[in-house]
Amino acid sequence: MQQLAREWQRAGLRIGLVPTMGYLHEGHMALVKVARARADVVVVSLFVNPTQFGPREDLGRYPRDFDGDARRCRDAGVTALFCPDTGGMYGPDYSTWVVEEALSIPLCGRSRPGHFRGVTTVVTKLFNAVCPSVAVFGQKDGQQAAVIQRLVRDLNFPVEIVVVPTVRESDGLAMSSRNVYLSTSERERARSIPEGLRLAEKAFAAGERRSSELARLVTDRIRAAEGRIDYVEIVARRTFARLEAVDEPAMLAVAAFFGNTRLIDNCFLG
Amino acid sequence: MQQLAREWQRAGLRIGLVPTMGYLHEGHMALVKVARARADVVVVSLFVNPTQFGPREDLGRYPRDFDGDARRCRDAGVTALFCPDTGGMYGPDYSTWVVEEALSIPLCGRSRPGHFRGVTTVVTKLFNAVCPSVAVFGQKDGQQAAVIQRLVRDLNFPVEIVVVPTVRESDGLAMSSRNVYLSTSERERARSIPEGLRLAEKAFAAGERRSSELARLVTDRIRAAEGRIDYVEIVARRTFARLEAVDEPAMLAVAAFFGNTRLIDNCFLG
Numbered sequence: 001m002q003q004l005a006r007e008w009q010r011a012g013l014r015i016g017l018v019p020t021m022g023y024l025h026e027g028h029m030a031l032v033k034v035a036r037a038r039a040d041v042v043v044v045s046l047f048v049n050p051t052q053f054g055p056r057e058d059l060g061r062y063p064r065d066f067d068g069d070a071r072r073c074r075d076a077g078v079t080a081l082f083c084p085d086t087g088g089m090y091g092p093d094y095s096t097w098v099v100e101e102a103l104s105i106p107l108c109g110r111s112r113p114g115h116f117r118g119v120t121t122v123v124t125k126l127f128n129a130v131c132p133s134v135a136v137f138g139q140k141d142g143q144q145a146a147v148i149q150r151l152v153r154d155l156n157f158p159v160e161i162v163v164v165p166t167v168r169e170s171d172g173l174a175m176s177s178r179n180v181y182l183s184t185s186e187r188e189r190a191r192s193i194p195e196g197l198r199l200a201e202k203a204f205a206a207g208e209r210r211s212s213e214l215a216r217l218v219t220d221r222i223r224a225a226e227g228r229i230d231y232v233e234i235v236a237r238r239t240f241a242r243l244e245a246v247d248e249p250a251m252l253a254v255a256a257f258f259g260n261t262r263l264i265d266n267c268f269l270g
Numbered sequence: 271m272q273q274l275a276r277e278w279q280r281a282g283l284r285i286g287l288v289p290t291m292g293y294l295h296e297g298h299m300a301l302v303k304v305a306r307a308r309a310d311v312v313v314v315s316l317f318v319n320p321t322q323f324g325p326r327e328d329l330g331r332y333p334r335d336f337d338g339d340a341r342r343c344r345d346a347g348v349t350a351l352f353c354p355d356t357g358g359m360y361g362p363d364y365s366t367w368v369v370e371e372a373l374s375i376p377l378c379g380r381s382r383p384g385h386f387r388g389v390t391t392v393v394t395k396l397f398n399a400v401c402p403s404v405a406v407f408g409q410k411d412g413q414q415a416a417v418i419q420r421l422v423r424d425l426n427f428p429v430e431i432v433v434v435p436t437v438r439e440s441d442g443l444a445m446s447s448r449n450v451y452l453s454t455s456e457r458e459r460a461r462s463i464p465e466g467l468r469l470a471e472k473a474f475a476a477g478e479r480r481s482s483e484l485a486r487l488v489t490d491r492i493r494a495a496e497g498r499i500d501y502v503e504i505v506a507r508r509t510f511a512r513l514e515a516v517d518e519p520a521m522l523a524v525a526a527f528f529g530n531t532r533l534i535d536n537c538f539l540g
Contacts, residue, residue: 002428009279093509095372096390096424102365120366121425124394128426154366155391156398158272239363 001043001082005131013040017132017159019123022046023063024072027167027175031136032076034164038134041079044069045126050086052118063180082130089125098124098155103240104147107253108264111230119144120151127157135159140166140174142251142266146240166265168194174265186258192225193218193254196232197267200252204269209245214252214269222256230255230262234269246270271313271352275401283310287402287429289393292316293333294342297437297445301406302346304434308404311349314339315396320356322388333450352400359395368394368425373510374417377523378534381500389414390421397427405429410436410444412521412536416510436535438464444535456528462495463488463524466502467537470522474539479515484522484539492526500525500532504539516540 008015016039018031028044035042046069053059066083073081097117104116127135137145145163152161167175172194173187182190196218208214211234218232235242237249246269253266278285286309288301298314305312316339323329336353343351367387374386397405407415415433422431437445442464443457452460466488473487481504488502505512507519516539523536 002426006279006428010282012280093372094424096368096370096421098366098368098394098425100366102363124368125424125426128428131428151366154364154395155368156272156395158276158398158401 001080001084001129002131004080005129008041009131014133015039015131016042017126017130017135018042018044018078019126019135019137020044020046021048021062021177022069023065023177023180024069025167025175025177027138027140029072029076030167031138031164032073032078034162035134035136036077038136038160038162039132042077043080043082043130043132044073044078045082045084045130047082047084047089047122047126049089049118049122051090051121052115054112054114057112058178058181063177082126084129089122097121098151100147100150100154103143103150106235106240106242107143107231107233108255109143111255116144116147120147123148123151124155124157127159132159134162136162136164138166139163140176140265142253143240146237172198174263176263178261178263181261182258186261189225189227190258190263192222192227193256193263193265196221197252197254197265201267201269204246209247211243211245214246218252218254222254226258228257230257232256237268271350271354271399272401274350275399278311279401284403285309285401286312287396287400287405288312288314288348289396289405289407290314290316291318291332291447292339293335293447293450294339295437295445295447297408297410299342299346300437301408301434302343302348304432305404305406306347308406308430308432309402312347313350313352313400313402314343314348315352315354315400317352317354317359317392317396319359319388319392321360321391322385324382324384327382328448328451333447352396354399359392367391368421370417370420370424373413373420376505376510376512377413377501377503378525379413381525386414386417390417393418393421394425394427397429402429404432406432406434408436409433410446410535412523413510416507442468444533446533448531448533451531452528456531459495459497460528460533462491462497463526463533463535466491467522467524467535471537471539474516479517481513481515484516488522488524492524496528498527500527502526507538 016035098120171191199217200214215232234252250269255264286305368390441461469487470484485502504522520539525534
C-alpha cells in the first residue's frame, strides 16, 4: 500500500481515503463520492479494527460482506481496496497507542472505554499506510469526526479531513452497518431516535435554549418506543463540554439501545 | 515545511530527517553525515520540546545557540533547518499524545515520567511535518532509539530509522549538549561512566554473564568518582526486560548525576 501510495504521490496524484469497517451501505458510498470529487485516486480501507471494540461488544459478530463491498466499490470508481489483516496491524508485542484526551472523554468515550484510543490509533496507522491528501468521515459518528479532526491538527498530519452529512433511510434512521442487527419491531421503534432529534431541532428553532428541555424531547420519544437510553447530551461543538444552555454551536448526541443493538445519532443546534 | 516536503516528494527526492534539540555537537553532525549519505535532501529540526521535560528538569536552562547551529548545518550541507515555535507545536487546547507502553517503561521511563510520551509525540509530529523517507537517531539515547523504532513499526510510519553509534570525546565521555553544564571537576569525574562501561565489556568478553556482577563494575567505578547513580541496568535489547544473566543480545544502560547534571550512556553486550 505504501509503495503504491509513493508511486501515486510521485505522479502528482491526490490520494483520497475512506476508512471503513466494511459492510458498506449508502452512507459509506456518499463518503466515496466526496472522496472521488476531491482526489485523483480513492482508497477504501476495509478493516474491522479490534482495538476499538470493548470486551463485551460486537466484534465477533460484526457483519461482513467482502464480495458485496468489492462490487460496490468497483461500481463506484474506487481505485483500490486496502484490507489489512489483523495480525499485520497488531502483532503480538504491539505497544504503541494514539490517545486524544479531551474531545474523546464524554459521550461514547464514557460508555465505551478504550473505543476512541482504538479509533485514533487505527486512523493514524491507516494514514501512514495510505498517505492520503484527504480523508472522508461521516457526521453520523460525530464525536469520532471531531476527535479525528483534533488528531490531525495536533499531530500535524498532512491530511485534509472532510465530514459528510449523515445519510438516512426513508424514515430518518441514520444508515449504519449495525442496523442489520435490528429485528423488525426494533427497526420500527428505532425511528424514534431521528424523530426525537427532529423534535429538538424544532424546539430549538422555536427558541428553546435549555439543554435539559431539548434533551428531554429526545429521551421521552425514545423511551416511548421502548428504547433504552445510553446518553442524550448537548455539548459544545468546539470543546465537547456539556452545555446547560445552547448559547454556542452545539451538538445534540444520542446513544440508545433497541434490544441488544446500540445506535448513535446526532444533530447540530446553532 | 509540508509544502516543501510535498514538492521534494514530487521531484522524487528522498528526504532525510535529523531531529535535534539544537546546541549541535559532533554527535549530531555524525547523524547529519549518515542522513546525507542516505537521502537527497536533509532536514535538521531544532526544537527544544517542552513535553519531554519533567516539571523539575532543565527545560528553562537547556543550552541554545541558533547561529552556531545554523552555521554548522550550512557547512555540513544540510538542506533546511526546521525550527517550529512552541506555540505552533502545542496550542492551548492541545490534547493528543502518542504513547509507547512497553519499551518506554523501564530505565529513563521510570526516572523521567512522561519523558517518552513527549518524545514519541514530538517525533510523530516531526515525521508528519517533514515526511522523511529516513530519520537518523543516536545510539547514546539507546532507549529512545528503540522506542522510536517500535513507534515506527507499530504505527506503520513509512520511515526508515537509522541508529548511529555514539560519538565520544577523547576520554570516552559520550557527546551530549548537557555536558556543557559540567564543572571542570564534574567533567573529569564523568569519564567514570564510559570507563565503567568498558570494564563491563571486558568482563563480558572474559566470560562474565551475571548481570549483577557486570552492573557492579559500572556502579563501583561511578561511585568511586563521586557520581550519583540513577540506574545501572542490563536489559534485553528486544524487549527491554531486565536480565538476570546476559543470555541474549543485551544493553547495559546507565544514568548518573555529576552535580545536578544527569548523564546517560550505554553499551551493547552480546
